[in-house]
Amino acid sequence: MLKNKVAVVYGGAGSLGAGVAKAYVQAGARVFLVGRTEDTLRKAAAEAGAEYDVLDARDEDAVESHATSVVERAGRIDISVNLVPRGDFQGVPLTDMSVEDYTRPVTQGITCQFITARAAARRMAAQGSGVILSLDSGSANGSPMMGGTAAADGAIDALIRQLAQEVGPAGVRVCGIWTAGVTDSLTPEKLTAAGAPAMDEAAVDGIRSHLDSLRMTKRSPRISDIAALATFLASDAAAAITGTWVNATAGMFAS
16 A cells, blocks of 8 residues: 555654554555664664664754655655654643643644654655644543643644645645554553553553443554554545544544
């Protein structure tokens, strides 16, 4: 589906980034993984059969320079995907949350998404084609106890829709995936970083089971599900899809 395409995956060392990269490579794309930590990035790239570059996707100059280097090495950029963590902090009522914990995912998330999407859009518009993808939890639809996640998702939702309108005439599609609680990406470390108390694997299994129970399908999304959807959206088979978000929450909410 992606034969001869060139893709850049920001946040490529994470479980979702690595899963998307692997799916893209299997679909025929040349993939560049981007992240800040070389050890994990190198491992993810090796497992996926991708290339990698170390940089901070929140650094405007670094992202622009990297996009230029990808075009120099590969000739073009056909797909740009941003899966960079935002520092979300959840599980605390808004009335008890600090300003910093609430605003961090908003400011970090929209800044990073804007920088990478703009860099891709500039080059894709010049070549007359391309696909820019984003991902968030869809919490802007209303999710209690999610802290600044809802506000961050709402900002990114708006960015994707606006950018799609502006670059669509140049042949560039822009869309996103809503997904929440991809269960095989959850680890005790990730949950603790997001504000949960320290827990063992058995406790995480309990959270996975609870998430399954909240779905219309009673089955939470898996990394492979999101990677397959991201592959479809990046392909010519999705040529009519832009300016929208695909609800891949397995029915966490209706849309």
